[in-house]
Amino acid sequence: MSVTDAAQLVAPNVAAVTLESDQLLVDWGIAAHRFHYVWLRDNCGCSQCRHPIAGERLSDPASIPLTIRATSAQIINRGILIVWPDGHSSEFSAGWLHQHAYDSASRATSRRNLHVWSAAFMEQHRPEFSFDDILASDAILLEWLQQLNRVGFTMVKGLGSTPGTVAQLAQRVSFLRDSNFGLVWEVRSEPKPDSLAYTSVKLTAHTDLVSREAQPGVQFLHCMVNEAQGGESILVDGFAVADELKRMHPNHWETLTRVPATYRYQNDHTDVGATSPVIRLDHRGEYFEVRYSNALLAPLDCDPSEVLPFYAAYQAFSNLIRDPRFEYAFRLDAGDCEVFDNRRVLHGRNEFDPNSGRRHLQGCYIDSDDFMSRINVLQRVGDFRIR
Ligand code: OGA
Ligand code: ZN
Numbered sequence: 369m370s371v372t373d374a375a376q377l378v379a380p381n382v383a384a385v386t387l388e389s390d391q392l393l394v395d396w397g398i399a400a401h402r403f404h405y406v407w408l409r410d411n412c413g414c415s416q417c418r419h420p421i422a423g424e425r426l427s428d429p430a431s432i433p434l435t436i437r438a439t440s441a442q443i444i445n446r447g448i449l450i451v452w453p454d455g456h457s458s459e460f461s462a463g464w465l466h467q468h469a470y471d472s473a474s475r476a477t478s479r480r481n482l483h484v485w486s487a488a489f490m491e492q493h494r495p496e497f498s499f500d501d502i503l504a505s506d507a508i509l510l511e512w513l514q515q516l517n518r519v520g521f522t523m524v525k526g527l528g529s530t531p532g533t534v535a536q537l538a539q540r541v542s543f544l545r546d547s548n549f550g551l552v553w554e555v556r557s558e559p560k561p562d563s564l565a566y567t568s569v570k571l572t573a574h575t576d577l578v579s580r581e582a583q584p585g586v587q588f589l590h591c592m593v594n595e596a597q598g599g600e601s602i603l604v605d606g607f608a609v610a611d612e613l614k615r616m617h618p619n620h621w622e623t624l625t626r627v628p629a630t631y632r633y634q635n636d637h638t639d640v641g642a643t644s645p646v647i648r649l650d651h652r653g654e655y656f657e658v659r660y661s662n663a664l665l666a667p668l669d670c671d672p673s674e675v676l677p678f679y680a681a682y683q684a685f686s687n688l689i690r691d692p693r694f695e696y697a698f699r700l701d702a703g704d705c706e707v708f709d710n711r712r713v714l715h716g717r718n719e720f721d722p723n724s725g726r727r728h729l730q731g732c733y734i735d736s737d738d739f740m741s742r743i744n745v746l747q748r749v750g751d752f753r754i755r
């Protein structure tokens with residue numbers, strides 16, 4: 369049994385174990401956790417239950433009797449040893465047990481550690497990183513990704529003006545996410561645009577690719593030249609706005625978490641749609657994502673009784689998104705790259721005058737799971753397997 373995982377470093381010692389009727393009570397001295405026997409048996413990490421090299425599960429949860437009970441449980445070096453009636457022995461490190469405790473207090477403390485922000489916070493405390501530092505140091509890479517995960521936005525400076533540099537930054541994190549717009553796309557005013565982004569009009573704050581089943585997790589927008597009048601950038605923390613909506617109008621908040629909007633994108637070669645609530649919660653009732661784009665909103669498809677409540681709620685949310693308390697406005701300079709959580713932080717820009725000077729950005733995406741994977745791998749200490 370490895371005891372070198374990160375959780376082990378902060379876990380207390382096991383003080384006592386008690387066999388209860390359908391659960392094992394693990395007493396840490398200061399607190400205690402209960403684990404169902406079926407749950408413990410299912411997580412046996414022995415070489416018959418998990419492949420010792422591939423690490424994936426060989427055991428079949430369907431074969432465990434729901435009434436299974438441990439034959440014995442004893443404290444061993446920084447963990448516990450359980451013997452089962454089927455002859456298996458399972459060793460669990462204290463760190464692993466502590467990390468995976470699933471009582472409501474433990475689950476509450478393992479919540480994603482978010483810093484939701486207003487415009488005033490961002491004016492004072494904008495997180496900034498240097499492109500060269502991120503390329504040169506894994507420690508700075510990790511610090512940058514952790515900030516991005518917590519705050520939902522960071523500015524990266526010093527990319528210069530060479531096309532393709534944005535992909536270099538994104539690929540320092542993970543694989544690029546492809547779409548009909550390509551792996552890396554050009555944001556400039558074009559004669560035959562297939563998106564409002566490729567005109568010079570104002571883009572109200574939005575999330576990208578709302579009409580896709582999965583919105584890309586992290587968006588990179590690298591400014592190569594910005595000499596036009598106008599075109600100031602806007603960022604809004606969608607979770608902060610959702611919190612404010614919940615405080616002011618709980619009924620509107622509830623409507624937006626439940627009644628889905630439909631989004632649709634069409635060009636000569638593409639026709640994609642997605643139906644999802646504007647504010648989506650996860651299985652714990654916490655924010656999963658915001659999905660919001662006026663440009664791609666399609667006809668609502670919901671019960672007739674929901675139409676007026678939906679529009680009232682959408683209007684209230686939209687008005688808060690435009691509230692100067694939440695709208696952080698700034699100007700991108702050549703060499704700057706705004707990097708943000710596209711499922712949380714909405715982005716936009718003011719109208720610009722394409723005849724007054726050039727404005728040219730390049731953008732790309734990576735998916736959230738690849739982003740989290742990079743953080744998880746960089747944070748690893750010792751044995752990284754689940755068991
Ligand atoms: C986009 C976009 C913002 C900008 O391309 O998706 O929102 O500043 N661009 O041009
Ligand atoms: Zn086993």
Ligand code: ZN
Binds near residue numbers: 565574575576715
């Ligand atoms: Zn956009």
